[in-house]
Amino acid sequence: MEKTWNNKAWLMVLPVLVLVAFSAVIPLMTVVNYSVQDTFGGNQFFWAGAEWFQEMLHSDRFWAAMGRNLIFSAIILAIQIPLGIFIALNMPRKGWGVPVCLVLMALPLLIPWNVVGTIWQVFGRIDIGLLGYTLHALGFDYNYVNDPFDAWVTVIIMDVWHWTSLVVLLCYAGLVSIPDAFYQAAKIDGASRWAVFRYIQLPKMQRVLLIAVLLRFMDSFMIYTEPFVVTGGGPGNSTTFLSIDLVKMAVGQFDLGPAAAMSIIYFLIVLLLSWVFYTVMTNYDVEK
Amino acid sequence: MARIDLNHIRHAYGANPKSDKDYALREVHHSFDDGGAYALLGPSGCGKTTLLNIISGLLHASHGQLLFDGKDVTRLSTQERNIAQVFQFPVIYDTMTVYDNLAFPLRNRGVAEADVDRKVRETLDMIDLASWAKRKARGLTADQKQKISLGRGLVRSDVNAILFDEPLTVIDPHMKWVLRSQLKQLHRRFGYTMIYVTHDQTEALTFAEKVVVMYDGEIVQIGTPAELFERPKHTFVGYFIGSPGMNVMPVSVEGNRARLGGQVIDLPGSPKAEGNEIELGIRPEYVRLGAAGMPVTVRKVEDIGRHKVVRASLEGREIAAILGEDDQVPADARVTFDPAGINLYDKSWRVEMGA
Numbered sequence: 274m275e276k277t278w279n280n281k282a283w284l285m286v287l288p289v290l291v292l293v294a295f296s297a298v299i300p301l302m303t304v305v306n307y308s309v310q311d312t313f314g315g316n317q318f319f320w321a322g323a324e325w326f327q328e329m330l331h332s333d334r335f336w337a338a339m340g341r342n343l344i345f346s347a348i349i350l351a352i353q354i355p356l357g358i359f360i361a362l363n364m365p366r367k368g369w370g371v372p373v374c375l376v377l378m379a380l381p382l383l384i385p386w387n388v389v390g391t392i393w394q395v396f397g398r399i400d401i402g403l404l405g406y407t408l409h410a411l412g413f414d415y416n417y418v419n420d421p422f423d424a425w426v427t428v429i430i431m432d433v434w435h436w437t438s439l440v441v442l443l444c445y446a447g448l449v450s451i452p453d454a455f456y457q458a459a460k461i462d463g464a465s466r467w468a469v470f471r472y473i474q475l476p477k478m479q480r481v482l483l484i485a486v487l488l489r490f491m492d493s494f495m496i497y498t499e500p501f502v503v504t505g506g507g508p509g510n511s512t513t514f515l516s517i518d519l520v521k522m523a524v525g526q527f528d529l530g531p532a533a534a535m536s537i538i539y540f541l542i543v544l545l546l547s548w549v550f551y552t553v554m555t556n557y558d559v560e561k
Numbered sequence: 562m563a564r565i566d567l568n569h570i571r572h573a574y575g576a577n578p579k580s581d582k583d584y585a586l587r588e589v590h591h592s593f594d595d596g597g598a599y600a601l602l603g604p605s606g607c608g609k610t611t612l613l614n615i616i617s618g619l620l621h622a623s624h625g626q627l628l629f630d631g632k633d634v635t636r637l638s639t640q641e642r643n644i645a646q647v648f649q650f651p652v653i654y655d656t657m658t659v660y661d662n663l664a665f666p667l668r669n670r671g672v673a674e675a676d677v678d679r680k681v682r683e684t685l686d687m688i689d690l691a692s693w694a695k696r697k698a699r700g701l702t703a704d705q706k707q708k709i710s711l712g713r714g715l716v717r718s719d720v721n722a723i724l725f726d727e728p729l730t731v732i733d734p735h736m737k738w739v740l741r742s743q744l745k746q747l748h749r750r751f752g753y754t755m756i757y758v759t760h761d762q763t764e765a766l767t768f769a770e771k772v773v774v775m776y777d778g779e780i781v782q783i784g785t786p787a788e789l790f791e792r793p794k795h796t797f798v799g800y801f802i803g804s805p806g807m808n809v810m811p812v813s814v815e816g817n818r819a820r821l822g823g824q825v826i827d828l829p830g831s832p833k834a835e836g837n838e839i840e841l842g843i844r845p846e847y848v849r850l851g852a853a854g855m856p857v858t859v860r861k862v863e864d865i866g867r868h869k870v871v872r873a874s875l876e877g878r879e880i881a882a883i884l885g886e887d888d889q890v891p892a893d894a895r896v897t898f899d900p901a902g903i904n905l906y907d908k909s910w911r912v913e914m915g916a
Contacts, residue, residue, distance in 0.1 A: 457619050458652035460639045463669040472654045
């Protein structure tokens with residue numbers, strides 16, 4: 274069959290192209306633009322080449338924030354994924370408990386991020402916060418304002434509280450799609466509870482788990498609002514994650530060049546790690 | 562293998578059943594002989610899957626007793642009953658190989674690996690999948706997957722019975738036939754007690770030695786395919802089995818004659834059938850179309866290959882007759898009933914013809 278070429282079709286995709294250009298490509302290009310130039314204000318720019326990139330890659334401050342962020346994401350994933358699966362497995366499959374559980378689970382996801390930060394900021398205060406005050410009264414030396422460890426614990430618990438539900442809801446959706454016959458067959462085959470999980474539930478959840486891991490990784494790697502509201506990146510630099518550092522550099526110190534270079538490196542790392550997760554998780558069963 | 566006795570089994574899904582309507586199974590009292598091949602046949606919702614799940618222990622009956630070889634298993638779990646069951650949709654463990662799928666039920670029961678290997682290889686040969694052993698199960702076709710489901714039952718040599726719950730629903734027509742004959746062959750070779758649930762009469766009649774017809778939570782007839790065809794015990798069996806189903810018409814009986822509107826039909830005997838709910842049933846195969854007998858108006862002739870189905874009206878009621886491929890429909894058509902094919906029903910249940 275002859276193919277008819279009709280270039281008018283390009284017009285049809287134009288609106289999307291314009292939209293994407295304005296929302297993503299042009300801002301990104303601006304960042305690229307800044308990252309290779311230097312400015313002293315007054316709209317005067319000088320060519321700087323790869324200077325900012327070199328500076329960034331040799332900056333201890335950048336690598337320290339990167340390290341903190343990687344550790345944070347690793348801890349978040351290690352807690353939220355197993356906990357989410359565990360809660361999803363124990364949620365009711367029918368009856369009045371289903372809507373109740375779903376609403377309870379969706380609740381933290383509906384709260385604006387800075388409000389989540391504020392809630393925990395107050396909650397953890399040792400003078401008026403329920404958590405902080407109680408811990409103090411019980412004799413624990415808890416103070417997220419001057420103890421880096423306490424600050425980390427607070428930020429991690431806050432994130433677990435905020436985002437585990439997302440993992441739960443995704444896993445639950447995967448679980449309810451398994452037909453009863455699978456469980457019945459497993460009973461007849463004499464499968465243990467663990468075997469049912471390992472050979473029926475986990476394989477059926479694999480796809481949603483991939484999404485959960487990717488979303489949770491990207492979000493936690495780019496976390497800004499909540500720790501910023503609770504700790505402001507402190508004490509010292511102990512909870513200064515990449516995006517907090519980036520904002521300090523770009524808005525606080527107005528170092529546009531290094532900040533732009535950092536943004537690009539940051540972006541590439543998120544992209545690279547997401548790709549790694551995706552490849553590992555989708556190839557797992559193909560090869561074995 | 563075992564003999565299975567169902568002792569007045571009743572089952573309701575809701576709590577506190579009050580009337581008969583609340584029961585998915587009204588009352589089933591029946592025995593499945595050791596090594597028999599049975600088909601449970603009935604329309605959707607008649608309780609056949611419920612009965613099957615009660616036998617396998619996925620459900621526990623609300624009333625009654627279940628015996629395997631005389632041993633009470635009513636309260637035992639599925640695993641303790643040692644039953645194999647194949648479901649409507651193939652259940653396989655995607656992430657395992659075909660080999661591991663078959664080994665799974667044995668490994669769960671702690672069988673030594675050498676025995677597992679021997680049994681799995683035997684079973685792979687039985688179901689014709691030996692060359693697929695190392696493959697991942699998820700890439701297989703529906704009929705191969707269904708064979709794996711079956712294989713997971715066959716691999717345990719000591720199962721009490723193999724239950725099938727409409728196992729060929731998702732299989733392509735030409736593979737259905739192949740699988741069914743393989744099942745029959747397995748039954749002949751190894752003498753498993755097999756119970757096969759289906760709503761497809763062809764499947765039931767070709768698979769089973771005995772067909773158990775269920776209707777509305779009850780067993781209405783148990784018999785060989787020929788018995789079900791010749792002497793349906795309930796008008797439902799008459800409708801449900803055969804294509805087209807049995808013609809059923811209200812009559813009044815006087816001695817050895819039945820009166821249908823203005824027509825009189827000679828009966829082969831003098832049945833005891835009184836009351837006003839008497840019906841005469843005759844299969845289209847026994848309705849003779851010719852120049853003599855009761856006048857009918859032919860409405861439609863369907864040519865379905867090897868024979869023709871004639872739809873006509875007799876005393877204002879629909880009646881079907883089967884005609885040979887080359888037979889012609891006479892212009893002024895009349896019908897007679899072959900006495901061998903006449904059955905009488907009182908309140909839908911068959912009455913004996915008497916002498």
